[in-house]
Amino acid sequence: MVAVLMSISACASPGAGEKYRDDKMDFGAIKNVAIMPFVNLSRDQSAADRVRDVFVTALLASGGVYVIPTGEVARGVGLAAIQNPTAPSTAEVIKLGPILKADAVVTGVVREYGELRSGSATANVVSLSLQMFEAQSGRLVWSTSTTKGGVGIMDRLLGGGGDPMNGVTEKAIKDLVTQFYE
Amino acid sequence: MNRHAALLVAFAFFVALLSPLETAAAVLTDSLKPSVAVFVPENLSGKPAPLKVLRESLIRDVASIGISILDDASLERFMLRHRVRYTGGIDGDSALALKTEEKIDAVLISSVTLYDESSPPKLSVIARLVSTGERPAIMWMGSASVSGDDSRGILGIGLITDPVELREKVVGSLVRSLAVQLSGEKAEAKPTKxxxxxxxxxxxxxxxxxxxxxxxxxxxxxxxxxxxxxxxxxxxxxxxxxxxxxxxxxxxxxxxxxxxxxxxxxxxxxxxxxxxxxxxxxxxxxxxxxxxxxxxxxxxxxxxxxxxxxxxxxxxxxxxxxxxxxxxxxxxxxxxxxxxxxxxxxxxxxxxxxxxxxxxxQPGVEVEGEPGLGELPFSPRRTE
The missing domain is CATH 3.40.50.10610 (ABC-type transport auxiliary lipoprotein component)
Structure with missing residues (x-):
C-alpha cells in the first residue's frame, strides 16, 4: 500500500503546490497590492526581477486588483526603512501599508529558474512561492506555490528542450493568479 | 506605334535610374527646407563605430535634398561656447541659443544602435530632426536597420559584405524618409504582425x-x-x-x-x-x-x-x-x-x-484570446 502511495505521489503533476488561505479574510476588500522584490534562490541572478516583472503585469491584467508600480514600492521601502524588503516583518508590513496606500503586501521566493537536466534530456523549469500579508494587521492571509516546466515524457522521447523560459514563467504566473481568484 | 513604345520604355528606364532620393528632393520647395546643424552621432552600439564618417555621409545626403547645413567650424564654436557635450539630444537653452545665435531652424540628432563589421555587416541608426527655439519639438524621426544578408538572393548575389555599401544604404533610407516628411507627404504605415x-x-x-x-x-x-x-x-x-x-x-x-x-x-x-x-x-x-x-x-x-x-x-x-x-x-x-x-x-x-x-x-481593441491571457479564468479589463 505504501509503495503504491509513494508511486502515485511520485507521478503527481509538477504544478501541484502547497496552499494556505485565511478563511476569515475578505479578499474582495483588497484593492491595492504592493509586490515586494522576490528572494532569488536560483542560479540566474536576474530571475527574481524577471518573475516579479511578469507577475506585476499579469496581476494588473487580471483586472481584480491595482498593483502599485515597483518604483513606488522601492520608494515606500526606503521611507519605511525596511531592512530586508524581500522578507518584511509584521511591523514593517503595517508601516508600509499606509505609505503606499496598499491593502496587501506580497512577497515571493523564486526557488528554481532555468534549465533542468534529467539524463540526456533538458527542459526549462520555474518554481516559486508567494505569500500575501494584510497591510492593516500584517498577518499572513494567503500562501501558495507552483512549479511549471521540467522534463516530461515527450522531452525524454523526442528531446527539443521543452518550452522557452518566458513561456514557462508565464504558465507559472498564470497558475498563481488563477489560484488567487479561486 | 513602335516609336511611342520605344519612348515609353526609355522614359521608364530614365525614371528607374532616377533615385528616390532625387525624386523626393525635387518636390521640396524652398519654404520647406530648414537650415540644419548635424550633431555627431551618439554611439549606443556599445562598440567603437565610425561616427565621423557616418556624420559626413549624413551631411552629404541631407545637403543633396536642398537643406543648408551649418558648417563644422561654427558648430564647434557654438558647442564650446555653450559647453554642449551631449549630442544624443538637445535641451531648451541650447535649442534657443542655436536659433538666436546661429539662425538655425533644426538639429539633426542621430544614434548608432548597432555596428558590426564582421561578415555579414550590420548597421542600425535612429535619427530625428528637432526644431530649435524656445520649445524644441521633434519634426521627424526615422530608423534604419540593415544586415548584409537581409536580401541574400539566389547564390548570394544580394549579399552585402562591404560595410561602406551598407552605410550608404542606411543613410539613404533615412534621408529619403526625411525628404518625404519635409515634402508634406505621409509615409504609409503598415500594421504590425x-x-x-x-x-x-x-x-x-x-x-x-x-x-x-x-x-x-x-x-x-x-x-x-x-x-x-x-x-x-x-x-x-x-x-x-x-x-x-x-x-x-x-x-x-x-x-x-x-x-x-x-x-x-x-x-x-x-x-x-x-x-x-x-x-x-x-x-x-x-x-x-x-x-x-x-x-x-x-x-x-x-x-x-x-x-x-x-x-x-x-x-x-x-x-x-x-x-x-x-x-x-x-x-x-x-x-x-x-x-x-x-x-x-x-x-x-x-x-x-x-x-x-x-x-x-487605437480605441476598441479586443484583448480576449490574446496570447498569454487566453486561459485565465477572468476577463482582463479593456476599453471597447
Missing part, C-alpha cells in the same frame, strides 16, 4: 486610447547584458509614438529636467518622479519601463532577442493606465529557409514597440 504584440497587458478602464496625448518617455531601466539597451528602446518608443500622432517631449529636454531635479530612477519610476516630469514638461502621460533582454548576434547564424516591460502613468490620476510585457525572438514564426526572419534586435524592437503604440492609439 500579431506575433509582436505584448504577451500580457493591462489597460485601465479610465484610459481612452487615442492620439491626443502629450507623452514624456522616461529612461528605461536596463537589466540586459547589452549596454544602452534602455536608451535604444526609449528611442524606438518615441519614433513609434510620433508616427502615430502623439506629441512627444524631446528626450534632451527631459534629460535636462531630470538632471536639474536630480531625479535618479534606480528601481523604476515613482509617482513623485512621474508627477515632476508631467507637470514640468506639460505631459499628459509618462511612459517608463525596463529592458530584460536585448541581444544581437554576430555572423550569419543566430537570432536576436528582445524582452521588455512598459508602464504608462497618467498625470491627473497618478495611476497606471497601461502595463505590458513583450518578448520576442527574431525567428518567431519562421519555419522555412529563414523567410521572415528579423536579423537585428533593433528592427525587432521597432516591431514590438510599434505593436504596443498601435494598441494605445
Amino acid at each position: 500579431g506575433r509582436y504584440r505584448p504577451k500580457i497587458f493591462y489597460q485601465s478602464d479610465s484610459f481612452s486610447p487615442g492620439t491626443g496625448y502629450a507623452v514624456a518617455v522616461a529612461p528605461f531601466l536596463n537589466f540586459s547584458d547589452r549596454k544602452y539597451a534602455g536608451d535604444i528602446i526609449v528611442l524606438h518608443f518615441i519614433e513609434e509614438l510620433l508616427k502615430n500622432g502623439f506629441d512627444v517631449v524631446e528626450p534632451g529636454v527631459l534629460r535636462q529636467k531630470l538632471l536639474n531635479m536630480r531625479i535618479i530612477m534606480n528601481e523604476g519610476i515613482t509617482l513623485k518622479d512621474a508627477d515632476v516630469i508631467s507637470l514640468g514638461l506639460n505631459a499628459d502621460l509618462v511612459l517608463a519601463g525596463k529592458v530584460n533582454d536585448y541581444e544581437d548576434y554576430t555572423g550569419p547564424e543566430g537570432s536576436p532577442r528582445v524582452d521588455f516591460s512598459v508602464l504608462i502613468i497618467e498625470k491627473m490620476t497618478k495611476k497606471v493606465l497601461w502595463s505590458s510585457k513583450s518578448y520576442n525572438r527574431g525567428d518567431d514564426g519562421v519555419f522555412f529557409f529563414d523567410r521572415g526572419k528579423v536579423s537585428t534586435a533593433d528592427r525587432l524592437a521597432t516591431y514590438m514597440t510599434s505593436a504596443i503604440v498601435e494598441k494605445i492609439s
Whole structure:
C-alpha cells in the first residue's frame, strides 16, 4: 500500500503546490497590492526581477486588483526603512501599508529558474512561492506555490528542450493568479 | 506605334535610374527646407563605430535634398561656447541659443544602435530632426536597420559584405524618409504582425486610447547584458509614438529636467518622479519601463532577442493606465529557409514597440484570446 502511495505521489503533476488561505479574510476588500522584490534562490541572478516583472503585469491584467508600480514600492521601502524588503516583518508590513496606500503586501521566493537536466534530456523549469500579508494587521492571509516546466515524457522521447523560459514563467504566473481568484 | 513604345520604355528606364532620393528632393520647395546643424552621432552600439564618417555621409545626403547645413567650424564654436557635450539630444537653452545665435531652424540628432563589421555587416541608426527655439519639438524621426544578408538572393548575389555599401544604404533610407516628411507627404504605415504584440497587458478602464496625448518617455531601466539597451528602446518608443500622432517631449529636454531635479530612477519610476516630469514638461502621460533582454548576434547564424516591460502613468490620476510585457525572438514564426526572419534586435524592437503604440492609439481593441491571457479564468479589463 505504501509503495503504491509513494508511486502515485511520485507521478503527481509538477504544478501541484502547497496552499494556505485565511478563511476569515475578505479578499474582495483588497484593492491595492504592493509586490515586494522576490528572494532569488536560483542560479540566474536576474530571475527574481524577471518573475516579479511578469507577475506585476499579469496581476494588473487580471483586472481584480491595482498593483502599485515597483518604483513606488522601492520608494515606500526606503521611507519605511525596511531592512530586508524581500522578507518584511509584521511591523514593517503595517508601516508600509499606509505609505503606499496598499491593502496587501506580497512577497515571493523564486526557488528554481532555468534549465533542468534529467539524463540526456533538458527542459526549462520555474518554481516559486508567494505569500500575501494584510497591510492593516500584517498577518499572513494567503500562501501558495507552483512549479511549471521540467522534463516530461515527450522531452525524454523526442528531446527539443521543452518550452522557452518566458513561456514557462508565464504558465507559472498564470497558475498563481488563477489560484488567487479561486 | 513602335516609336511611342520605344519612348515609353526609355522614359521608364530614365525614371528607374532616377533615385528616390532625387525624386523626393525635387518636390521640396524652398519654404520647406530648414537650415540644419548635424550633431555627431551618439554611439549606443556599445562598440567603437565610425561616427565621423557616418556624420559626413549624413551631411552629404541631407545637403543633396536642398537643406543648408551649418558648417563644422561654427558648430564647434557654438558647442564650446555653450559647453554642449551631449549630442544624443538637445535641451531648451541650447535649442534657443542655436536659433538666436546661429539662425538655425533644426538639429539633426542621430544614434548608432548597432555596428558590426564582421561578415555579414550590420548597421542600425535612429535619427530625428528637432526644431530649435524656445520649445524644441521633434519634426521627424526615422530608423534604419540593415544586415548584409537581409536580401541574400539566389547564390548570394544580394549579399552585402562591404560595410561602406551598407552605410550608404542606411543613410539613404533615412534621408529619403526625411525628404518625404519635409515634402508634406505621409509615409504609409503598415500594421504590425500579431506575433509582436505584448504577451500580457493591462489597460485601465479610465484610459481612452487615442492620439491626443502629450507623452514624456522616461529612461528605461536596463537589466540586459547589452549596454544602452534602455536608451535604444526609449528611442524606438518615441519614433513609434510620433508616427502615430502623439506629441512627444524631446528626450534632451527631459534629460535636462531630470538632471536639474536630480531625479535618479534606480528601481523604476515613482509617482513623485512621474508627477515632476508631467507637470514640468506639460505631459499628459509618462511612459517608463525596463529592458530584460536585448541581444544581437554576430555572423550569419543566430537570432536576436528582445524582452521588455512598459508602464504608462497618467498625470491627473497618478495611476497606471497601461502595463505590458513583450518578448520576442527574431525567428518567431519562421519555419522555412529563414523567410521572415528579423536579423537585428533593433528592427525587432521597432516591431514590438510599434505593436504596443498601435494598441494605445487605437480605441476598441479586443484583448480576449490574446496570447498569454487566453486561459485565465477572468476577463482582463479593456476599453471597447
